[in-house]
Amino acid sequence: MNPLILKGVRPYGEGDPTDVLIRDGVIAAIGSVEAEDAEVVEGNGAVLLPGFVDLHTHLREPGREDTETIATGSAAAALGGYTAVFAMANTNPVADNEVVVQHVARRGREVGLVDVHPVGAVTVGLEGVKLAELGTMARAGVRVFSDDGHCVHDPLIMRRALEYSKALDVVVAQHAEEPRLTVGAQAHEGEQASRLGLQGWPAAAEESIVARDCLLALHAGARLHVCHVSTTGTADVLRWAKARGTDVSAEVTPHHLLLTDERLETYDPVNKVNPPLRTAADVHKLREALAEGVIDCVATDHAPHAVQDKDCEWSAARPGMLGLQTALSIVVETMVRTGLLDWRGVARVMSERPAEIAGLPDQGRPIEVGEPANLTLVDPDATWTVRGAEFASIAVNTPFEGMELPGAVVATLLRGRVTAVGGRIPA
Amino acid sequence: MAPRQRGATDPAGERELLSAGDVARTVARMAHQIIEKTALGAPSAPAVVLMGIPSRGAPLARRLAVRIAEFAGVEVPTGTLDVTLYRDDLRRGPTRPLEATKLPEGGVDDKLVILVDDVLFSGRTIRAALDALRDHGRPRAVQLAVLVDRGHRELPIRADYVGKNVPTARTEEVHVLLEEFDQRDGVVLR
Amino acid sequence: MKHLLSTEGIDPAQATAILDTAASLKQALEGREVRKLPTLRGRTVITMFFENSTRTRVSFEIAGKWMSADVVNVSASGSSVSKGESLRDTALTLAAAGADCVIVRHPASGAAHRLAGWLREAGTSVVNAGDGMHEHPTQALLDAATLRERLGDLRDRRIAIVGDVLHSRVARSNVHLLTALGADVTLVAPPTLLPVGVENWPVTVSHELDAELPSLDAVMLLRVQAERMHGGFFPSAREYSIAYGLSENRLKLLPEHAVVLHPGPMLRGMEIASAVADSPRAAITDQVRNGVHVRMAVLYHLLAHEEETA
Numbered sequence: 001m002n003p004l005i006l007k008g009v010r011p012y013g014e015g016d017p018t019d020v021l022i023r024d025g026v027i028a029a030i031g032s033v034e035a036e037d038a039e040v041v042e043g044n045g046a047v048l049l050p051g052f053v054d055l056h057t058h059l060r061e062p063g064r065e066d067t068e069t070i071a072t073g074s075a076a077a078a079l080g081g082y083t084a085v086f087a088m089a090n091t092n093p094v095a096d097n098e099v100v101v102q103h104v105a106r107r108g109r110e111v112g113l114v115d116v117h118p119v120g121a122v123t124v125g126l127e128g129v130k131l132a133e134l135g136t137m138a139r140a141g142v143r144v145f146s147d148d149g150h151c152v153h154d155p156l157i158m159r160r161a162l163e164y165s166k167a168l169d170v171v172v173a174q175h176a177e178e179p180r181l182t183v184g185a186q187a188h189e190g191e192q193a194s195r196l197g198l199q200g201w202p203a204a205a206e207e208s209i210v211a212r213d214c215l216l217a218l219h220a221g222a223r224l225h226v227c228h229v230s231t232t233g234t235a236d237v238l239r240w241a242k243a244r245g246t247d248v249s250a251e252v253t254p255h256h257l258l259l260t261d262e263r264l265e266t267y268d269p270v271n272k273v274n275p276p277l278r279t280a281a282d283v284h285k286l287r288e289a290l291a292e293g294v295i296d297c298v299a300t301d302h303a304p305h306a307v308q309d310k311d312c313e314w315s316a317a318r319p320g321m322l323g324l325q326t327a328l329s330i331v332v333e334t335m336v337r338t339g340l341l342d343w344r345g346v347a348r349v350m351s352e353r354p355a356e357i358a359g360l361p362d363q364g365r366p367i368e369v370g371e372p373a374n375l376t377l378v379d380p381d382a383t384w385t386v387r388g389a390e391f392a393s394i395a396v397n398t399p400f401e402g403m404e405l406p407g408a409v410v411a412t413l414l415r416g417r418v419t420a421v422g423g424r425i426p427a
Numbered sequence: 428m429a430p431r432q433r434g435a436t437d438p439a440g441e442r443e444l445l446s447a448g449d450v451a452r453t454v455a456r457m458a459h460q461i462i463e464k465t466a467l468g469a470p471s472a473p474a475v476v477l478m479g480i481p482s483r484g485a486p487l488a489r490r491l492a493v494r495i496a497e498f499a500g501v502e503v504p505t506g507t508l509d510v511t512l513y514r515d516d517l518r519r520g521p522t523r524p525l526e527a528t529k530l531p532e533g534g535v536d537d538k539l540v541i542l543v544d545d546v547l548f549s550g551r552t553i554r555a556a557l558d559a560l561r562d563h564g565r566p567r568a569v570q571l572a573v574l575v576d577r578g579h580r581e582l583p584i585r586a587d588y589v590g591k592n593v594p595t596a597r598t599e600e601v602h603v604l605l606e607e608f609d610q611r612d613g614v615v616l617r
Numbered sequence: 618m619k620h621l622l623s624t625e626g627i628d629p630a631q632a633t634a635i636l637d638t639a640a641s642l643k644q645a646l647e648g649r650e651v652r653k654l655p656t657l658r659g660r661t662v663i664t665m666f667f668e669n670s671t672r673t674r675v676s677f678e679i680a681g682k683w684m685s686a687d688v689v690n691v692s693a694s695g696s697s698v699s700k701g702e703s704l705r706d707t708a709l710t711l712a713a714a715g716a717d718c719v720i721v722r723h724p725a726s727g728a729a730h731r732l733a734g735w736l737r738e739a740g741t742s743v744v745n746a747g748d749g750m751h752e753h754p755t756q757a758l759l760d761a762a763t764l765r766e767r768l769g770d771l772r773d774r775r776i777a778i779v780g781d782v783l784h785s786r787v788a789r790s791n792v793h794l795l796t797a798l799g800a801d802v803t804l805v806a807p808p809t810l811l812p813v814g815v816e817n818w819p820v821t822v823s824h825e826l827d828a829e830l831p832s833l834d835a836v837m838l839l840r841v842q843a844e845r846m847h848g849g850f851f852p853s854a855r856e857y858s859i860a861y862g863l864s865e866n867r868l869k870l871l872p873e874h875a876v877v878l879h880p881g882p883m884l885r886g887m888e889i890a891s892a893v894a895d896s897p898r899a900a901i902t903d904q905v906r907n908g909v910h911v912r913m914a915v916l917y918h919l920l921a922h923e924e925e926t927a
Binding site: 186189190191193194195196197198199200202266267268308311312313314315316 | 625703704705723724725726727728730731734748749750751752786789812813814815817
Binding site: 509512513517518519520521522523524525526527528529530558561562563564 | 654921
């Protein structure tokens with residue numbers, strides 16, 4: 001592989017534009033660099049960040065290859081600036097054994113656009129009844145376990161999962177949703193859902209599980225990761241739990257940082273997601289909690305769905321939205337433009353913290369000589385209009401359709417290799 | 428305000444065809460014609476009822492009844508017949524509000540029903556009225572009385588009693604004004 | 618008017634126009650030999666019921682037929698719907714087959730709104746005949762028509778809606794319509810059967826039926842669905858009946874002129890005492906009768922005017 005020069009880039013958006021030389025997958029020099037036969041990517045003052053890491057992606061393979069495959073999802077990830085993604089376990093068959101997780105990892109390597117890390121199921125068949133073989137899957141390389149889509153609601157099973165995971169140096173990521181409080185739930189329980197006649201999904205259903213799990217983790221001395229935090233109350237619980245020394249981390253999705261249940265007015269299920277879109281007050285508090293570090297990182301919960309599963313009546317629709325190719329821009333819109341985060345902060349919530357949480361040694365690293373060249377180059381001044389049909393994903397269910405968003409990925413580098421540039425996957 | 432001269436065009440582009448006095452005289456003459464033509468009061472004559480077509484046909488029917496009572500000493504029952512739901516041109520305009528239909532005392536079966544309207548133009552309203560009437564019973568005969576016949580018929584319909592024939596251009600509008608609606612009586616061309 | 622999807626945000630003038638039309642239709646049809654108007658001749662109306670409701674479907678069917686529309690009934694069972702066809706495809710098929718108006722009852726809130734979106738190009742009108750827990754606008758209109766007959770103008774009239782407001786599309790539609798018509802609406806229910814955020818609705822909320830009765834002009838009882846009785850929303854049918862059932866004794870607390878409404882089907886003995894349901898104060902059969910005229914009026918306002926581009 002020829003050396004590569006990133007010309008005129010600003011690491012973390014700081015200082016004057018400089019040049020970065022990448023050789024053999026590693027940052028070889030920063031400043032005045034020279035290399036014959038080097039490929040050049042023109043930065044034009046773009047912001048250089050460590051490659052993004054998504055702790056929460058649904059790649060749908062195996063099972064729903066009509067909506068996304070590891071190949072198309074990897075392309076979407078690369079175009080979105082990601083160098084590592086965690087593929088959720090709720091595939092068909094479920095990733096609750098080493099065969100499925102090894103398949104996902106192998107397909108990810110074959111595609112080679114992004115490091116695809118399989119997430120293992122916590123319980124067999126995501127049924128919440130019997131622990132899956134966490135140890136076997138951990139030995140097959142699994143770093144994160146989650147029944148996402150389902151809550152590990154039985155407190156005893158959750159306690160066992162947390163305890164057992166301690167020996168494996170892995171983290172259990174909980175989809176916090178008390179199932180008895182969300183029977184038939186269709187939308188955030190609040191004025192909007194009441195008005196629209198949609199069965200409510202109460203904030204307490206999330207908050208109570210997060211509180212319970214934080215206590216379980218604290219008492220077990222185990223690590224806990226909370227998926228897609230969506231309420232003010234959950235942020236408060238996390239703040240409290242962290243202050244007490246709980247080893248808990250949490251993620252928030254881009255859509256929960258931007259959209260509210262006001263969107264439900266049209267009954268268009270493109271806005272249906274689990275946990276549901278909440279209120280403007282929640283959005284505000286989630287942004288603050290992310291800036292403050294109470295919520296550690298942004299994860300997309302990228303969830304492709306077929307047209308027929310979305311272009312239907314609300315209650316029949318599947319929950320979830322595309323996220324990989326819009327995440328950065330939503331973060332720029334909600335966190336950078338608002339002054340809540342600088343580019344160092346973006347690096348933290350999009351790359352460094354998720355890499356730490358999952359224990360990835362080669363991701364989320366500093367932009368320094370000798371570090372692996374997993375990098376994302378961002379044009380902070382670009383604006384673009386979202387067109388779901390133009391995304392790499394097979395599915396088109398983006399709630400941001402037609403929105404004009406700020407910030408664009410100029411290029412993505414995975415171990416020094418360009419995986420996306422100028423909005424395209426290089427041939 | 429000085430009485431306007433008949434036929435004069437006022438600044439609003441309005442030409443008076445009948446004054447208030449003319450309207451009263453015309454109604455009286457029509458009452459006489461009805462009495463004569465229906466042999467009203469004669470032992471062998473059929474029972475007559477007047478059905479006004481809302482909006483302005485309704486008060487006209489009542490006025491005719493008053494005159495008939497005055498001249499012939501016979502109380503003719505009156506009613507109203509809304510034809511909106513029978514119109515064939517509903518889809519050519521915004522939603523039309525419905526008016527009241529009120530059958531005269533004793534209904535219309537075996538009666539000589541005289542439909543009363545303000546202006547006879549295309550004939551479509553009368554066509555609708557005949558259809559409507561059919562759903563309310565079976566009159567012995569139906570006649571038509573109009574205050575103004577302005578021509579331009581689109582259907583083979585003719586009035587039995589005409590207050591005034593007014594030749595008009597198709598684009599002109601004939602307005603019958605009645606105190607019940609318009610604070611004054613008259614017929615104007617706009 | 619292109620569709621009737623909800624009463625929320627309805628222009629009071631529009632609502633009044635529909636109610637006036639319904640009253641005129643009722644009067645026009647009274648005592649007539651032929652109860653059929655030619656108004657919607659050549660228009661095709663399809664009822665599409667994904668939930669059983671004989672009373673509502675029949676009411677719409679009669680309304681359509683009395684207006685001379687061709688009425689076709691599609692039920693979810695026995696059609697391609699039961700073979701897994703999507704609501705969207707079913708709707709597009711019916712529109713392509715020539716429906717001028719689709720009347721839909723569906724268990725999913727918002728189904729009628731979705732339908733109206735899918736049928737935009739076809740130009741088909743949509744009437745919401747009840748969508749999930751959302752709205753049932755023609756029920757509210759027939760309730761308002763019945764109340765107007767008994768009480769006249771509804772401005773400042775005190776009307777209580779009693780029972781399972783949380784799950785009730787009838788309650789939602791009535792709150793929007795009655796308040797739009799100037800009435801003063803009180804919701805009476807245990808807290809478990811009131812929606813979240815009800816304190817911001819344009820209504821008064823009470824948990825004490827007896828306290829409200831003496832000042833009411835009308836009381837509207839809601840159905841308590843069987844599945845709610847076992848859902849833990851209240852301890853027992855007996856306790857519900859004691860607190861919220863309209864007994865004969867409670868009827869005495871109502872002013873002489875006050876009207877009792879129930880959308881049906883009634884649970885006699887629990888929601889309403891039999892003697893109350895059959896008393897002259899109850900306008901329950903009037904509601905059913907007015908249902909036909911109101912639905913005729915709705916069809917008239919949707920179909921008997923020039924094409925709108927909506």
